[in-house]
Amino acid sequence: MPDGDAGPEDTAETAAAPFPYSLMLRTAAEEFDMSRLKGKVLLIVNTAGGCEFSGQYGSMEKLYRRYLTRGFTVLAFPSDDFGKEPDDDAAIAASVVEKYGVTFPVFSKTSVKGGKKHPLFQWLTDRSTNPDFGGKIAWNFNKFLVSRSGEVIARFGSRDDPEDGMIVEMVEEALQDAVME
Secondary structure (H helix, E strand, C coil), rough: CCCCCHHHHHHHHHHHCCCCCCCCECCCEEEEHHHHHCCCCEEEECCCCCCCCCCCCHHHHHHEEEEEHEEEEEEEECCCCCCCCCHHHHHHHHHHHHHHHHCCCCEEECCCCCCHHHHHHHHHHHHCCHHHHCCCCCCCCCCCEEECCCEEEEECCCCCCCCCCCHHHHHHHHCCCCCCC
């Protein structure tokens, strides 16, 4: 299949695949154990500093600060898959702090499409429990909302600002849900 997408034969097997909390990822500064996010509501975003939507970093930070104490976090995954993130990890991290005051985790550059698609984005696009939320990432600033129980409960496109009413409403609703163990 193009871009490493799962074929129809994979759908039943992978539809119920659990969130990949076992992944060890890297930010510009440290190793990051995804298991520490169990029980949290996550907004996972593929980002790029040179993209016309990069101002959403500011909205992501506001949303993060608003709900941090209630078990919410934003995870930014810079990607140059669309030619809009030429900087290295250290420069990206410094830039988003300087320009937008970002305090949520910003990971090392990550491929979100094609044959080198990172396993997290493979799961997000192909192993979602709801097929409406799967599919290829076509541009920067796609947003995946993941519940406390590790299910993708919504996906938003590049033009959907994190402070838009629908995103805020869905985050609030997800934060009300208990952790399913």
